[in-house]
Amino acid sequence: MNQPSTNTPILSAGSVPSAAASARATQAQALKNSVQAAFNDPSDSSQAMFAGYSSKKCVNERYRIIGFISSGTYGRVYKAQGRHGQIGEFAIKKFKPDKEGEIQYTGISQSAVREMALCTELAHPNVVHTVEIILEDKCIYIVFEYAEHDLLQIIHHHNQPTRRAIPARTIRSILYQLVQGLLYLHKNWVMHRDLKPANIMVTRAGKVKIGDLGLARLFYKPLHSLFTGDKVVVTIWYRAPELLLGSRHYTPAVDLWAVGCIFAELLSLRPIFKGEEAKMDSKKTPPFQRNQMQKIVEIIGLPTKERWPLLTSMPEYSHLNGLAAGNPRVSRPVGLENWYKQCLKNNQYPDGQSPESPGADGLSLLQGLLEYDPHKRLTAEAALSHPYFTGPMEKPSENCFEGSKIDYPNRRVSQEDNDIRTSSLPGTKRGGLPDDSLIGRPAKRLKEG
């Protein structure tokens, strides 16, 4: 089980089929047109103001669409270049209307509104930069700076049987930059709520950038408890135990748990807690995520009220006892330390603390992040001053590829965007390849209720 090989084909450099070159070119051109067509809307806005909204900026006039990157519940992402000498490349996120083929304005979803507002407001080197937002022909486009890689893609690249682990210094730099971006978000009262490898971008220059603020929101004195808005947040494998146990007043600590999971995944090249998501029942009440909780418990053991005083007041607390019954892996957990040692051994990280190995400090940081009690869990600030980062070794590099000779493949960009209006499966679909959710990645997230 858990063989990473199922994931390997995803991002391997695709072999080009050897069909007739000319036919291919024609076809490519046709597909190119279809990608471009995603940005052409037949409905015109010739009516007068207030009888009609017309955009001052046109996405097609400003950008040339190169291809399709990915799709999700929110809509689709395209790669683009500026038509007016704008520097660099861009990723344009086109939000899907609530209903496919919507020809009328229906009101913008709350998560799109949040994302637009947050993207406009935030600015930090480790958060994906928003270039502009274009509202045109009933569609919302957020134009981001382009990032060539993301952590999921980097993990997949190393996952192939012939390849080796991610260099320890790369991981250290990635984590340092990630937590810096997260500290900025938290200082500004923004919880990300959906951190996972696919949402952490890495530029060609090795700069790590937190992306996808689609679930992010402000947490300063919310008018409603956070629970009422979005019943379920964070992709299941990265979901913190307090969320799994039904906490209604969760905190930014949920993001730090996700960072812990990402750290573990960078080291071992597979998700540390790879549970199966229990689906929402017909009454739309979120079920207890037994399997996911079990995966956590199998490694780090059952939480205790000695270590987590508020544990017994968690709404789903009663489910915990049932986990141990008839499951020896729950009653005799691996232990995080053993898991870590085994992982370092498997991936041939040398013993001891060195630039080539995360060593004991790495374990200590991981334990601090994968702490059950959200109040005891490391904050972003505390994580940054952890010995793993501040110890005798030199400061983590601002370029995570520094000293690495690994040549990561460029992001796959496809022309196979047949029909923007109909073909969008949920999940993190990547260019031209099967939807991730079909090969074991959990569906991105549930939309808010």
Next chain:
Amino acid sequence: MAANYWDSTQRKYWTFTKQQLAQERRKNEEADRALVQQFPLPDRRLLSIHFNHQLCKLARPLSVRQQAIATAQIYVRRFYLKVEIRRTNPTLVLATALYLACKMEECPQHIRMVLAEARHCWDTTLTDTSKLGECEFSLISELNSQLIIHHPYRALAEYTATFALSAEESALAWSIVNDHYLTDLPLLHPPHVIAVTAIFLAVVLKPTQGGLGVSAQGVQGVLQSLSATMGQSSPARGGGAATSAPGTPGGSLGGGGGAAAQNRMMGLVSWLAESSVDIEAVVDAMQELLSLYEIWEQFTNNLCKDQIAKFVKARGLDK
């Protein structure tokens, strides 16, 4: 950003000097001169009072919180800084602003609910949710997607504790903050300045006499103390609106408890002098609010309603 007003788009893009505001509006009016002349409108503050009434009327049955109403008011004010009001259907803009503000303030309302309530309590011809959805595009576009608003409420809550305000004073300060949305103050000063101003006014105003019981003498006293603190002896600075405020009940500060209240006020003044709060801005905000209370006497809802209806009907903006 949310915690950080100083790096916010509100400070960077939506805070102006009075000259900048006047210039921007002059520019817009000149672009639509004929329209502006053909359809005269009441003072902007009176219109704002009318808008506020309308918003509150709509918000009540939907149980929308005050902060969302405040956010909606800011959206409307920013929007009309960029778009000539006579080109719009204000009813639609108000409903849309509230709909959008509810999403931003995390108390979302369904678009159909907003529309249904608007029809019910405003007696409008709005029937189509797609109009609201379309207007939302205009709103967000004119606002450049800068939708996160820093309100004075948070600072007010902190200061209320610092200065140990009584429940009445605190309630009055809160309603003064609510009132500042009827003026240009949200486009002129940072939220903490407004909070400080509200506290000063609450301490000199008399809560027992109901909302607008302005003590002209008391306010005059404060303005003078503040002017003195600023090292400016010019009486003109403190004068103006306060002394000429007609129709406001006179009487000395705090009735019988004058001396105690006076001490309290001096305490506030010296705190302010030592703080880094821009005193000049506080004085200005105070005067803006006092002149709002003055002009409020002239407010009649129907006048605003009629004058808006004139251009809306004539131009078919409600179609």
